Amino acid sequence: MAVTIWLAGVAAHAEAVVAGLSQDAIAITTNFEGSEILIFGAVRREAPPPGTAPLEVIITVQGPPRPVTVRRKDRRFGIWVNTDASEIDAAPTFYAVKTTAPLSVVLSQTEDMRHRVTLDRVIRAVGTGRADQDLFNAALIRIRSADGAYQLIEGGVRLREQTLFDTAVRLPANLTEGEYVTRIFLMRDGAVVDLYEQTIPVRKVGVERMIYTLAQDRPLIYGLLSLCIAIAAGWMASAVFRAIRR
Amino acid sequence: MQIYLPIAEVSVNALLILGLGGLVGILSGMFGVGGGFLITPLLFFIGIPPAVAVATSTNQIVAASFSALLAHLKRKTVDIKMGGVLLAGGLVGAAAGVQVFAALTRLGQVDLMVRLCYVVFLGIIGTLMLIESLRALRRARAAGGNLPPMRKQRGWIDALPFKMRFRTSGLYISVIPPVVVGLFVGLLAAIMGVGGGFIMVPAMIYLLGMPTKVVIGTSLFQIIFVAGFATLMHATTNYSVDLVLAMLLLLGGVVGAQIGTSIGTRMKAEQLRILLAALVLAVGVQLALELLLAPSELYSLADMRVAP
Numbered sequence: 321m322a323v324t325i326w327l328a329g330v331a332a333h334a335e336a337v338v339a340g341l342s343q344d345a346i347a348i349t350t351n352f353e354g355s356e357i358l359i360f361g362a363v364r365r366e367a368p369p370p371g372t373a374p375l376e377v378i379i380t381v382q383g384p385p386r387p388v389t390v391r392r393k394d395r396r397f398g399i400w401v402n403t404d405a406s407e408i409d410a411a412p413t414f415y416a417v418k419t420t421a422p423l424s425v426v427l428s429q430t431e432d433m434r435h436r437v438t439l440d441r442v443i444r445a446v447g448t449g450r451a452d453q454d455l456f457n458a459a460l461i462r463i464r465s466a467d468g469a470y471q472l473i474e475g476g477v478r479l480r481e482q483t484l485f486d487t488a489v490r491l492p493a494n495l496t497e498g499e500y501v502t503r504i505f506l507m508r509d510g511a512v513v514d515l516y517e518q519t520i521p522v523r524k525v526g527v528e529r530m531i532y533t534l535a536q537d538r539p540l541i542y543g544l545l546s547l548c549i550a551i552a553a554g555w556m557a558s559a560v561f562r563a564i565r566r
Numbered sequence: 567m568q569i570y571l572p573i574a575e576v577s578v579n580a581l582l583i584l585g586l587g588g589l590v591g592i593l594s595g596m597f598g599v600g601g602g603f604l605i606t607p608l609l610f611f612i613g614i615p616p617a618v619a620v621a622t623s624t625n626q627i628v629a630a631s632f633s634a635l636l637a638h639l640k641r642k643t644v645d646i647k648m649g650g651v652l653l654a655g656g657l658v659g660a661a662a663g664v665q666v667f668a669a670l671t672r673l674g675q676v677d678l679m680v681r682l683c684y685v686v687f688l689g690i691i692g693t694l695m696l697i698e699s700l701r702a703l704r705r706a707r708a709a710g711g712n713l714p715p716m717r718k719q720r721g722w723i724d725a726l727p728f729k730m731r732f733r734t735s736g737l738y739i740s741v742i743p744p745v746v747v748g749l750f751v752g753l754l755a756a757i758m759g760v761g762g763g764f765i766m767v768p769a770m771i772y773l774l775g776m777p778t779k780v781v782i783g784t785s786l787f788q789i790i791f792v793a794g795f796a797t798l799m800h801a802t803t804n805y806s807v808d809l810v811l812a813m814l815l816l817l818g819g820v821v822g823a824q825i826g827t828s829i830g831t832r833m834k835a836e837q838l839r840i841l842l843a844a845l846v847l848a849v850g851v852q853l854a855l856e857l858l859l860a861p862s863e864l865y866s867l868a869d870m871r872v873a874p
Contacts, residue, residue, distance in 0.1 A: 348570060349570065350569055350810075351568060351569060351570065352570040352577055353568045353570075353577055354577065388867055388868070390865055390866070390868075391865065391867075391868060392864055392865050393861060393864045393865075393866070395860075398858065399857040400857055400858075400859075400860070401678050456865070459864075460865075460867065462863075463863065463866075493568070493576060494575055494576040494613075495575070496575060497575075524572060528570060529572075531572045531573070531809050531810065532573065535572075535573055535801070535805050535807070535809070536805055539802040540798070540801070540802055542801055542807070542809070543798040543800075543801030543802055543807060546625045546801065546812055547625070547628060547798070549809070549816075550625050550626070550628040550629035550632065550794075550812070550816055551628065551629070553629045553813075553817065553820050554628070554629045554630065554631070554632030554633035554634075554635075554816070554820050555636065557820030557821055557823070557824055558632075558633050558636035558637060558820075558824065561821075561824040562640075
């Protein structure tokens with residue numbers, strides 16, 4: 321797949337991305353503590369670099385989108401109560417942006433709108449009917465950034481000789497299952513010169529997978545199983561302690 | 567030692583969870599409370615999603631309560647007849663509570679209601695118990711020894727029909743007060759996501775006049791059924807019971823419950839009641855402060871789980 325995209329890139333542009341990822345799938349196992357993906361690549365050129373504007377790279381990694389409700393508290397009758405809420409249609413459960421230079425320099429408004437690079441463009445909150453929707457979006461970004469689910473690291477991509485680039489994206493331990501989309505943008509003068517895209521599936525495996533599937537597909541059996549384990553554990557502890565005391 | 571929880575979808579320290587389960591287990595064995603009112607906020611604090619924390623703690627309560635109940639059964643400090651009467655009311659109350667909970671969820675005010683319930687009930691019960699047990703302790707000291715507890719004046723309760731003899735508790739009272747107590751506790755338990763022991767224990771001591779030693783075992787008996795019922799409801803409607811988290815909690819919990827029971831039998835009833843009162847008050851005050859003080863983050867997120 322990489323080859324076909326690369327060929328298409330060559331046909332359309334003077335500069336194209338050739339890239340690789342350290343992992344092509346992430347397995348969530350019992351001792352999963354988060355993961356790190358190394359993203360690296362090079363710029364392939366048919367001719368010498370054009371113009372004077374320097375080459376810049378933007379790399380984004382996006383987790384599966386989910387709806388989310390953002391609630392705001394206000395003081396009513398002396399206590400803090402949830403008064404306003406905004407239901408956001410789709411916000412990525414994970415989103416990382418890494419660049420070679422500040423985004424305001426690297427990316428123009430029009431290209432941001434076209435490719436949805438910054439979080440403001442990625443989060444879809446239409447038809448919430450709120451005049452102050454911006455405040456709710458900002459709160460969502462603030463809270464998820466504090467958890468490490470949203471990352472913006474300007475200058476986090478290393479670019480050498482205007483050709484070789486690499487970065488590492490840290491995935492937190494509380495990953496949502498799904499397809500994680502990695503995008504690499506080659507930028508010149510605020511415009512996208514080339515785009516490379518690759519998807520990494522994130523899946524639970526082994527015992528984790530089994531328990532999750534059972535809970536989703538056979539909830540009654542799963543619930544009864546949980547109760548049986550609870551009762552058995554309670555009985556065993558009691559029996560063990562009686563034996564110790566004797 | 568980090569471990570990934572398949573339903574909660576977070577990675578946690580297994581030893582931390584074991585310790586948490588153990589601590590709550592000790593309390594549950596000592597006081598006959600399921601410990602739900604402690605474990606659920608503690609799980610929030612270490613980053614477990616609220617829906618999973620509420621559902622999974624009900625499962626842990628079943629295990630800890632069962633372990634403690636066996637210890638009490640052996641000492642014959644369980645009034646099974648009274649427990650059955652309480653339970654009859656409790657299940658009806660819990661079923662109604664689930665409906666109330668669903669209605670509040672639709673309004674988006676479930677958080678506030680749960681918190682207010684906690685603050686009001688923990689505050690009232692904690693204060694009443696503290697005052698009463700301090701008075702009892704002083705009375706016992708003044709008399710220079712252990713006095714038999716004063717016979718309560720229960721005029722109107724004695725006048726109710728359908729009287730029944732509860733031999734273990736040494737009571738001959740109408741079944742109406744226990745059924746109403748059970749109903750009320752079941753209702754609150756379903757709304758607050760707890761077994762309801764911290765309401766049940768004082769209600770049995772002060773409203774029904776049962777002896778403290780019997781109260782704890784009897785409370786555990788009915789908590790097991792109410793919490794078990796809640797676990798099944800959560801597993802089938804919200805898919806939010808985390809088996810791995812529950813196993814870790816209950817491993818710590820069942821051991822703690824055994825230790826707690828033996829501590830409990832070595833302490834005087836008044837001392838037990840003062841400790842429980844202090845604990846109940848501390849949690850109540852903590853929750854009240856959260857409602858009264860300006861939060862550092864005004865906004866909160868509620869992830870909507872995608873149903874399969």
